[in-house]
Amino acid sequence: MHIHILGICGTFMGGVAALAREAGHKVTGCDAGVYPPMSDQLRELGIELVEGYGADQMAFNPDVWVIGNVVSRARQPDGRPRYPLMEAILESGARYTSGPQWLAEHVLQGRHVLAVAGTHGKTTTTSMLTWVLEQAGLQPGFLVGGVPLNFGRSARLGSGKCFVIEADEYDTAFFDKRSKFVHYRPRTAVLNNLEFDHADIFDDLAAIERQFHHLVRTVPASGRVVVNGVEESLDRVLHQGCWSEVRSFGAAVSDFTAEGDPSTFDVLQRGERVGRVAWDLSGTHNQLNALAAIAAADHVGVSPAKAAEALGSFQNVRRRMELRGESGGVKVYDDFAHHPTAIRTTLDGLRRKLGTGGGRILAVFEPRSNTMKLGAMKAQLPWSLEQAELSFCHSGGLGWDAREALAPLGDKAQVGDTIDEVVRQVVAAARTGDHVVCMSNGGFGGIHERLLEALAKR
CATH class of the missing domain: 3.40.1190.10 (Mur-like, catalytic domain)
Structure with a gap:
């Protein structure tokens, strides 16, 4: 069976792709704005990736199109469909299904x-x-x-x-x-x-x-x-x-x-x-x-x-308090936390591990999930960041005022409209022995590497 997956670089759909490939199916797929680790994993499996959702992908003519939940019937401001490939699939009457449904029928049965x-x-x-x-x-x-x-x-x-x-x-x-x-x-x-x-x-x-x-x-x-x-x-x-x-x-x-x-x-x-x-x-x-x-x-x-x-031999998951490196005596971690409760538990866990005298915690985060972008939980952010000595928020793309939301933290919080600005803020504040925890459910613009490079040049 040949399946073509729309939204293939999401963590779930990428997993479906890997399982289908292992089962002997031909797998191709498309996505936009991809980032590791899923894109790396798919390329290592030899799965052909196409950037974007162009209708020209109809030429793949797979046995079934597997549709990720990133795909919608949304239109761009000029009226054009945001996912022209999906529109072409619907017009053609081709067979399509969801990732969970395909998984249930072909793997979990x-x-x-x-x-x-x-x-x-x-x-x-x-x-x-x-x-x-x-x-x-x-x-x-x-x-x-x-x-x-x-x-x-x-x-x-x-x-x-x-x-x-x-x-x-x-x-x-x-x-x-x-x-x-x-x-x-x-x-x-x-x-x-x-x-x-x-x-x-x-x-x-x-x-x-x-x-x-x-x-x-x-x-x-x-x-x-x-x-x-x-x-x-x-x-x-x-x-x-x-x-x-x-x-x-x-x-x-x-x-x-x-x-x-x-x-x-x-x-x-x-x-x-x-x-x-x-x-x-x-x-x-x-x-x-x-x-x-x-x-x-x-x-x-x-x-x-x-x-x-x-x-006792469990090694956790990539992007769960993963140490990405140390530069200038400052450790930089990557974590997937994006909900206020997850942010708080992540920082609480690190504080417990460091104990007293174990160094300062600098929390760097972006409210990237749909829930956080809508501002539904902005009032919980000061509570979620209590264990950090300093907090830095990337506010790009938000429809609410991050500075106002973080005002209860006073001078313990800073907001940057761009990632470059956040990097400058963190590097200016960091000192030897600090632990910088970068939290996002996305790639965060490669902020981890940028911080390590900037700290090395300081």
């Missing part, structure tokens, strides 16, 4: 799917769970919205029965407004956490809770729902109905709990010590992610003791 959902930590928890199953010899397939360092790629078919997938609540495609995860039909579903996000497609938290309940509805009676016991929103989801076994984690009365510092802790199952995790990660959020992975792995026969031991 007949597998024991373990799906990891949640507002935060999906990528990390999915990677943890995959590594646990790998270490247990189950040879799982997986699709992760990032690149797990233990595997060096975002997706593989795997030869075992299990398939682990990051289950996103964002909508499927312009012609299918259900959440992606409704297509996956998991036997093991992890509900990691849930708060308001994606203000561009959801009106409120209740709307997202309904989508999570749609996921719960697809889990069979012999399946398991693993749920964060401290999240009231997830309690409301389950109270809408649950027909499967439920295992909780995180709360004092949960089935799986932790005792100790997030960097080294005991795992308790209903109060009994059943394993110990000692690893390089930090932060309470990662401790909770670990409990979720352990509870999910238990459902497919991996003991908590073995799961905890496996996590």
Whole structure:
């Protein structure tokens, strides 16, 4: 089968491309404004990439067009379609489908799917769970919205029965407004956490809770729902109905709990010590992610003791507090955090790891997600940045005043309208021993390299 993927460089669609290629299909695709690591991964797989969405790509004449949710029927100011290729596909009557639907029909069918959902930590928890199953010899397939360092790629078919997938609540495609995860039909579903996000497609938290309940509805009676016991929103989801076994984690009365510092802790199952995790990660959020992975792995026969031991060699995911380099005595990190809660937990984890006297934290971020661009969470930004000594915001493209939003931080916050300006601000303020954390769900204009180069010249 020849598939041509529109929006191929997104983390999810890039994973679909990799799986299709591994399965022996011919894969081509197109996108605009691509950036690593996905573009590098696709080129290494020998997948032909086309820049843009020109209608001339109809000449590929694939068996099916696979449409990413970046594609819409939107038009440019002059009236021309923003995605002329999509218009040509519709006019021709050619066969097309969504990425999740293609995946469900050609990869997930007949597998024991373990799906990891949640507002935060999906990528990390999915990677943890995959590594646990790998270490247990189950040879799982997986699709992760990032690149797990233990595997060096975002997706593989795997030869075992299990398939682990990051289950996103964002909508499927312009012609299918259900959440992606409704297509996956998991036997093991992890509900990691849930708060308001994606203000561009959801009106409120209740709307997202309904989508999570749609996921719960697809889990069979012999399946398991693993749920964060401290999240009231997830309690409301389950109270809408649950027909499967439920295992909780995180709360004092949960089935799986932790005792100790997030960097080294005991795992308790209903109060009994059943394993110990000692690893390089930090932060309470990662401790909770670990409990979720352990509870999910238990459902497919991996003991908590073995799961905890496996996590000791877990190497995290690219762009999750990834050290990009050190220059002039200043360390520069890359992190995917873009929601205020994720920003706060990232900085809290680093502060806990550094301890007292471990150096200053300089937070550098861009409100790039659709939710942040709409300003739906701008009031939470000062709270999210409390652990940073200094904060720097790239305000380009925002429809709201970042300076006003960050005013409660006083002289601890600076705003730059361009990335070059932000780089100058950071370099002027940084000193030996500082930790600069760059946070964005995009490429951030290569700011990491620019900072390292500028710090070296200082």
